[in-house]
Amino acid sequence: MPNGRSGSFSRLPLSCFPAPDHPWLYTWRNRSKFYRWYRELKYLESEVSDHPHPEQIPDYRVRLDRIEDAVNKVNVPLAFYDEIYTLREHIDFVRGKISRLNQDSY
Numbered sequence: 001m002p003n004g005r006s007g008s009f010s011r012l013p014l015s016c017f018p019a020p021d022h023p024w025l026y027t028w029r030n031r032s033k034f035y036r037w038y039r040e041l042k043y044l045e046s047e048v049s050d051h052p053h054p055e056q057i058p059d060y061r062v063r064l065d066r067i068e069d070a071v072n073k074v075n076v077p078l079a080f081y082d083e084i085y086t087l088r089e090h091i092d093f094v095r096g097k098i099s100r101l102n103q104d105s106y
Contacts, residue, residue: 030080045094
């Protein structure tokens, strides 16, 4: 080519190509929808476990409900629903920690 470019496809973003040509991209794109919520859930769990403040229980519950509501709205193909169910189990695990913190404060 006269201008030294290898072709016109070199300027197209990766998202222009269909997912079957890039299965790793398809998987990453769908799984990445959960990473933000796992990060927030882990931060909340650490806060509840490492620095528990019973007076913060209402705030902990509000934050957990916000995470759960967002997870319930995540749109992924059926093949990734196991990720949703696993994350919901982890949300319930943290909810249990918050409930035990509430019981221990009495």
